[in-house]
Amino acid sequence: MRVPIIAGNWKMYKTPQEAEAFVRELVPLLQPFSGVEQVVCPPFLAIPAVSAALAGTPIKVGAQDVHFEKEGAYTGRISPAMLKGYVEYIIVGHSECRRDLNDTDETVNRKAKAALAFGFKPIIAVGESLAQNEAGETEAFVGQQVRAAYAGISAEQALLTVVAYEPIWAIGTGRNASGEVAQRIIGGVVRSTLADLYGDQVAGQIRIQYGGSVKPENMTEYMSQPDIDGALVGGASLKVDSFVGLIRAASEAKGC
Numbered sequence: 001m002r003v004p005i006i007a008g009n010w011k012m013y014k015t016p017q018e019a020e021a022f023v024r025e026l027v028p029l030l031q032p033f034s035g036v037e038q039v040v041c042p043p044f045l046a047i048p049a050v051s052a053a054l055a056g057t058p059i060k061v062g063a064q065d066v067h068f069e070k071e072g073a074y075t076g077r078i079s080p081a082m083l084k085g086y087v088e089y090i091i092v093g094h095s096e097c098r099r100d101l102n103d104t105d106e107t108v109n110r111k112a113k114a115a116l117a118f119g120f121k122p123i124i125a126v127g128e129s130l131a132q133n134e135a136g137e138t139e140a141f142v143g144q145q146v147r148a149a150y151a152g153i154s155a156e157q158a159l160l161t162v163v164a165y166e167p168i169w170a171i172g173t174g175r176n177a178s179g180e181v182a183q184r185i186i187g188g189v190v191r192s193t194l195a196d197l198y199g200d201q202v203a204g205q206i207r208i209q210y211g212g213s214v215k216p217e218n219m220t221e222y223m224s225q226p227d228i229d230g231a232l233v234g235g236a237s238l239k240v241d242s243f244v245g246l247i248r249a250a251s252e253a254k255g256c
C-alpha cells in the first residue's frame, strides 16, 4: 500500500517571513488528513524558518534542487551537506532546472545519488516537451529519462525515491494532462520502466506523482488512477485554501 504524497513546489515565491506565516496557518488545517504525506518545498532561503516552524508536525520539508558535490567552487549553489537537518525530500530534475540550470540526465542522476548518499529522499522529475509529445515520442523519452535517472541506484535506495511525471506542456499552463493520459504514462512507462530495472515487487512500492496544472478541482481525477500516488504542485500550492483543498481531495479520493 503506497502512502499518497502531495508536494508543493513553491519555486521562486515567498520570502522567509511569508513562508513561515504560511506554514503556521497550514498546520492546524492539515491535521485531519494524516493519511496523506504532505510536503512543502520553499526557496532555499526560507527553508530554515519553515523547517523550524514545522518541527514536531507531520508536514515535511523539501528542497527544490541540490548540487551533487558536497562542497566546492560552485557559485550560487547549495550542497546536500548544507541541507542536512532541514529537509527530508529534494526535488531533482525539475524541467525548469533542466531548462535554466542546464540539468542533464547525467547531472540529475548525480543529484539523485548525492541526495540518497546524504540520507534524503529524492523526488525525481521527468516529462516530455510539447514538441516531443506531438511527435509521439513521449513513451520513449520518458522511459529513457527514468532509466538515466536511476543509473547506479540500488533497489533499496530506489524505494526511498519518488518520481514526478510532469509533462512540460502542462506546467503552469492550465492545460493539465487528463487522468487517463497521466495514468497511461505513469503506469505504462514510469512504473513499467522501474519494473524492468528493479522487478515488479520494488516498482510496485515506489510512489509516482503527476505534476502540471494540478488544482483541488482535478486532484480527484488523478488520485482515482491506480498508479498515481499524488502530485507535485506549483501554482495551486501557493495559497492556503488551495493547498488544503489539494490535500483534502487526495485524502477523500484515497479514503484515508
Ligand code: PGA
Pocket (backbone or CB within 6 Å): 009, 166, 170, 171, 172, 173, 174, 211, 212, 213, 214, 232, 233, 234, 235, 236
Ligand atoms: P504547476 O507546476 O502546478 O504550477 O503547473 C508544477 C511544477 O512545476 O511542479
